[in-house]
Amino acid sequence: xxxxxxxxxxxxxxxxxxxxxxxxxxxxxxxxxxxxxxxxxxxxxxxxxxxxxxxxxxxxxxxxxxxxxxxxxxxxxxxxxxxxxxxxxxxxxxxxxxxxxxxxxxxxxxxxxxxxxxxxxxxxxxxxxxxxxxxxxxxxxxxxxxxxxxxxxxxxxxxxxxxxxxxxxxxxxxxxxxxxxxxxxxxxxxxxxxxxxxxxxxxxxxxxxxxxxxxxxxxxxxxxxxxxxxxxxxxxxxxxxxxxxxxxxxxxxxxxxxxxxxxxxxxxxxxx
Amino acid sequence: xxxxxxxxxxxxxxxxxxxxxxxxxxxxxxxxxxxxxxxxxxxxxxxxxxxxxxxxxxxxxxxxxxxxxxxxxxxxxxxxxxxxxxxxxxxxxxxxxxxxxxxxxxxxxxxxxxxxxxxxxxxxxxxxxxxxxxxxxxxxxxxxxxxxxxxxxxxxxxxxxxxxxxxxxxxxxxxxxxxxxxxxxxxxxxxxxxxxxxxxxxxxxxxxxxxxxxxxxxxxxxxxxxxxxxxxxxxxxxxxxxxxxxxxxxxxxxxxxxxxxxxxxxxxxxx
Amino acid sequence: xxxxxxxxxxxxxxxxxxxxxxxxxxxxxxxxxxxxxxxxxxxxxxxxxxxxxxxxxxxxxxxxxxxxxxxxxxxxxxxxxxxxxxxxxxxxxxxxxxxxxxxxxxxxxxxxxxxxxxxxxxxxxxxxxxxxxxxxxxxxxxxxxxxxxxxxxxxxxxxxxxxxxxxxxxxxxxxxxxxxxxxxxxxxxxxxxxxxxxxxxxxxxxxxxxxxxxxxxxxxxxxxxxxxxxxxxxxxxxxxxxxxxxxxxxxxxxxxxxxxxxxxxxxxxxxxxxxxxxxxxxxxxxxxxxxxxxxxxxxxxxxxxxxxxxxxxxxxxxxxxxxxxxxxxxxxxxxxxxxxxxxxxxxxxxxxx
Numbered sequence: 001x002x003x004x005x006x007x008x009x010x011x012x013x014x015x016x017x018x019x020x021x022x023x024x025x026x027x028x029x030x031x032x033x034x035x036x037x038x039x040x041x042x043x044x045x046x047x048x049x050x051x052x053x054x055x056x057x058x059x060x061x062x063x064x065x066x067x068x069x070x071x072x073x074x075x076x077x078x079x080x081x082x083x084x085x086x087x088x089x090x091x092x093x094x095x096x097x098x099x100x101x102x103x104x105x106x107x108x109x110x111x112x113x114x115x116x117x118x119x120x121x122x123x124x125x126x127x128x129x130x131x132x133x134x135x136x137x138x139x140x141x142x143x144x145x146x147x148x149x150x151x152x153x154x155x156x157x158x159x160x161x162x163x164x165x166x167x168x169x170x171x172x173x174x175x176x177x178x179x180x181x182x183x184x185x186x187x188x189x190x191x192x193x194x195x196x197x198x199x200x201x202x203x204x205x206x207x208x209x210x211x212x213x214x215x216x217x218x219x220x221x222x223x224x225x226x227x228x229x230x231x232x233x234x235x236x237x238x239x240x241x242x243x244x245x246x247x248x249x250x251x252x253x254x255x256x257x258x259x260x261x262x263x264x265x266x267x268x269x270x271x272x
Numbered sequence: 273x274x275x276x277x278x279x280x281x282x283x284x285x286x287x288x289x290x291x292x293x294x295x296x297x298x299x300x301x302x303x304x305x306x307x308x309x310x311x312x313x314x315x316x317x318x319x320x321x322x323x324x325x326x327x328x329x330x331x332x333x334x335x336x337x338x339x340x341x342x343x344x345x346x347x348x349x350x351x352x353x354x355x356x357x358x359x360x361x362x363x364x365x366x367x368x369x370x371x372x373x374x375x376x377x378x379x380x381x382x383x384x385x386x387x388x389x390x391x392x393x394x395x396x397x398x399x400x401x402x403x404x405x406x407x408x409x410x411x412x413x414x415x416x417x418x419x420x421x422x423x424x425x426x427x428x429x430x431x432x433x434x435x436x437x438x439x440x441x442x443x444x445x446x447x448x449x450x451x452x453x454x455x456x457x458x459x460x461x462x463x464x465x466x467x468x469x470x471x472x473x474x475x476x477x478x479x480x481x482x483x484x485x486x487x488x489x490x491x492x493x494x495x496x497x498x499x500x501x502x503x504x505x506x507x508x509x510x511x512x513x514x515x516x517x518x519x520x521x522x523x524x525x526x527x528x529x530x531x532x533x534x535x536x537x538x539x540x541x542x543x
Numbered sequence: 544x545x546x547x548x549x550x551x552x553x554x555x556x557x558x559x560x561x562x563x564x565x566x567x568x569x570x571x572x573x574x575x576x577x578x579x580x581x582x583x584x585x586x587x588x589x590x591x592x593x594x595x596x597x598x599x600x601x602x603x604x605x606x607x608x609x610x611x612x613x614x615x616x617x618x619x620x621x622x623x624x625x626x627x628x629x630x631x632x633x634x635x636x637x638x639x640x641x642x643x644x645x646x647x648x649x650x651x652x653x654x655x656x657x658x659x660x661x662x663x664x665x666x667x668x669x670x671x672x673x674x675x676x677x678x679x680x681x682x683x684x685x686x687x688x689x690x691x692x693x694x695x696x697x698x699x700x701x702x703x704x705x706x707x708x709x710x711x712x713x714x715x716x717x718x719x720x721x722x723x724x725x726x727x728x729x730x731x732x733x734x735x736x737x738x739x740x741x742x743x744x745x746x747x748x749x750x751x752x753x754x755x756x757x758x759x760x761x762x763x764x765x766x767x768x769x770x771x772x773x774x775x776x777x778x779x780x781x782x783x784x785x786x787x788x789x790x791x792x793x794x795x796x797x798x799x800x801x802x803x804x805x806x807x808x809x810x811x812x813x814x815x816x817x818x819x820x821x822x823x824x825x826x827x828x829x830x831x832x833x834x835x836x837x838x839x840x841x842x843x844x845x846x847x848x849x850x851x852x853x854x855x856x857x858x859x860x861x862x863x864x865x866x867x868x869x870x871x872x873x874x875x876x877x878x879x880x881x882x883x884x885x886x887x888x889x890x891x892x893x894x895x896x
Contacts, residue, residue, distance in 0.1 A: 008356025022386035108293030192421035217756025221894035309768025482605035492585030
């Protein structure tokens with residue numbers, strides 16, 4: 001009986017080579033300062049100003065992830081409910097905007113959201129008051145949602161698609177209405193997709209920096225901006241690496257905690 | 273009935289949200305002024321100058337090649353890994369998954385610089401190869417995350433059973449597991465491709481020898497103001513993909529009319 | 544789905560092949576053809592010049608681009624790269640000299656260096672003028688919309704004026720945003736005195752509620768589109784803005800400001816010194832310098848090019864400041880690590896407010 005876990009072999013080697021070792025090289029910077037091992041860089045992070053930055057990043061990422069989930073799930077359901085040919089088209093149409101360069105898309109949002117931007121001009125045309133849509137939380141979260149929505153929709157779609165119809169039919173036969181079917185059958189079965197989606201959105205959202213720089217008008221210092229600043233402008237690789245390490249621990253731990261709420265079901269690969 | 277229309281309206285709303293900036297992009301590719309701040313009149317100049325720009329052509333070439341290659345390779349490795357991981361003991365699996373997440377989790381600049389340091393320490397010259405490797409590194413986790421939802425313990429067990437019955441690993445994979453997880457594979461591939469096309473930071477720190485990609489060119493242009501030629505390029509790319517999609521759609525519609533209506537059979541052959 | 548995706552990939556491959564027809568291969572110095580590796584800012588050199596140079600000399604140029612000095616620095620020092628020619632800004636030149644990363648230039652091999660304008664020789668970042676030749680330069684100043692800003696603009700004070708609350712844009716760059724604050728307080732731009740820096744930061748914190756955004760290049764669109772009425776900007780950016788909106792003007796305040804110079808230098812990672820110097824010499828040839836200056840659109844340090852430019856351009860203060868304006872401007876020098884650290888902390892505090 002051959003266990004197929006050997007299939008993961010190549011990737012494990014790969015990971016060791018291209019993920020672990022490079023990261024260890026960065027870790028070295030985090031703990032070695034002026035030739036001696038020291039945790040000074042880590043301690044430096046434990047100041048209110050930096051903790052505030054981390055907190056804000058986590059909060060905005062959480063918000064963006066939640067909105068992606070709420071927006072994305074119905075979208076995935078809609079697509080899964082179409083006929084075959086249209087489904088594929090719709091999915092691709094979801095992704096195609098992401099193939100346009102990120103900077104360009106973000107600039108385009110600035111053109112839309114600015115005080116003299118297209119949206120406000122349109123509102124003015126209708127006689128409505130202008131909205132303050134730029135250089136604030138709204139713009140940053142909007143930018144994040146825009147950027148990460150497809151990464152939530154796609155995994156949810158893959159589980160909804162070809163979901164075992166017989167289960168749904170059985171539930172209906174037993175008298176459940178649509179809401180009941182959704183809550184008790186569809187939603188739980190789609191949890192793996194949701195879990196993947198959350199992972200693919202939350203993690204990069206925490207460390208993003210271009211969105212906060214452009215749409216946040218540079219008013220924000222998010223953890224991604226902080227790290228970038230340390231590595232490039234400050235040239236303080238010690239501190240930059242330390243922050244990355246702290247970020248890794250914080251996120252993996254919080255994901256680990258969240259996984260307690262998701263009971264592992266049929267096995268397979270659970271994201272956490 | 274109402275529900276159907278609410279559904280449609282919602283989908284329309286989402287698509288407007290997705291395509292609003294694209295429409296802006298396209299519109300401004302025809303702007304005779306260089307700035308997005310002001311519309312100065314219609315022109316096709318940018319499309320004309322685009323074709324003479326050697327540097328952008330070269331960047332486009334590398335961008336597309338690396339995207340296709342890295343997505344393909346990442347998908348192959350990632351699918352194998354996902355299947356293998358599903359059969360590992362839970363503790364080991366969890367540890368492996370946590371390491372797997374690191375490229376997703378880390379700010380791009382950390383991944384980029386880490387890989388750069390690694391390549392340099394091994395004595396490899398930065399160039400096409402290193403950029404390709406770097407792209408594969410950050411693509412694989414997303415492939416695994418895309419395939420994972422559709423993997424069940426039963427999938428791998430079925431594969432093992434097939435092999436016990438005499439199938440080669442490849443046959444077992446192909447006939448048993450892959451059809452089951454196929455949507456995940458496609459999803460993973462597309463996500464990998466998308467990420468690769470748009471990457472700047474990691475590409476910047478892992479490339480050299482004259483190899484560049486579109487993102488590097490665009491970000492480096494930022495200090496001077498991004499030329500509308502780039503908008504023109506994006507518009508052309510967008511419309512080519514759109515035309516292609518519509519073309520495929522029409523062709524497959526015609527094809528499926530000829531097939532008989534056996535739903536199950538269709539499902540097993542195509543997504 | 545499978546068919547769709549496969550067909551799309553096929554399309555992309557075709558497009559790629561068509562687009563590149565294979566890009567110019569990296570010869571890496573093999574065989575007869577020497578290849579130079581040049582690393583420059585984006586859109587900072589007329590691409591025709593590279594082809595012309597190759598036609599005239601047979602030397603092929605591998606041209607790569609970077610968005611900021613800092614990213615260039617990482618690639619240069621830690622990337623195992625062998626760039627032959629780079630274009631750092633003043634403070635970065637100073638830093639590279641201090642770190643012994645540059646090769647002194649052999650001016651006998653670069654006769655066209657004689658055309659550098661007097662006022663750019665022996666600048667503070669390269670006092671002996673041994674390592675660098677100036678390329679393009681500019682000032683740091685104030686962009687303002689003459690329709691929306693009714694009073695005369697003469698001082699940095701206008702950036703702190705309540706009247707324009709929410710319409711002011713600052714630069715998202717530590718040193719460039721500290722510069723107006725330091726100037727207003729009368730402190731040197733390169734000060735290492737922490738109390739002075741703290742005072743400057745306090746001023747910036749006071750200003751923050753009035754600031755619409757800390758931007759870089761997006762400021763160009765914001766000014767042209769009249770989203771903002773006042774901006775702290777580099778003269779190069781100002782040129783793009785003036786181009787796009789004739790109501791906007793640029794000036795360098797009376798308290799003094801920063802002058803920046805991007806320079807051509809040869810890093811120690813160089814492979815072909817003679818050819819690199821040949822290229823520098825080529826860039827300094829009067830006709831080429833003029834061609835390049837007209838293409839790039841930034842202020843030139845080349846005397847001959849300056850003399851031959853369109854007078855409409857050289858009459859603009861943004862493009863060609865008078866010596867009197869220059870006299871009140873200082874270059875940025877490289878700061879010691881502690882000062883940089885401290886400024887970084889102050890900046891983070893300011894942003895996280």
